Amino acid sequence: MEQGKGRRFPRDTEEVRTKPRERERSGRNWRVTIAKIVLVPILLFFSLVIGLTIGYGVVGHKPTAEVFDLGTYKHMWDLLFANT
Template identity: 40%
Template sequence: MKKLPSETVGESQKPAGDASQTTARRRPVALRIVLGILRFCLVPVLCVAALLGGLYVGYVVFGKAPAGDVWEWQTWKHMYDLVFSES
């Protein structure tokens, strides 16, 4: 059987268990849970931020309307009624 280059004589190999334990420490359980939750929530939070930013830019910059009206519920109710009216 032919020897692979990694099986040559004189090559020092570290045991698999030693390298993983010395170079990479495991994080505490609580920190891993918090990081997992943050990772899971990152995309929805970024989507909501993009939606709010888009509403603001579209209404104030492109629509030339007052900035305070963006966050009022009546503004968006009126927009909905205009878009989905029967006539």
């Protein structure tokens, strides 16, 4: 069985050495990077709001408008840390 003794590896050939550098390719992807930085927090915020409305309104059988009321979260805070 021949295991390639005496053969040159692809990293030693000229084909691999003539590849473009990473620095040259990363210059045109700045739009994608900016889009990720801006879109990810926006999508996380909207998924939080949607999750709160579904969890409080549908699963909890409460009025959905109470999700956006600050008094609701003050009440939950008081319930959680009443004995501390």
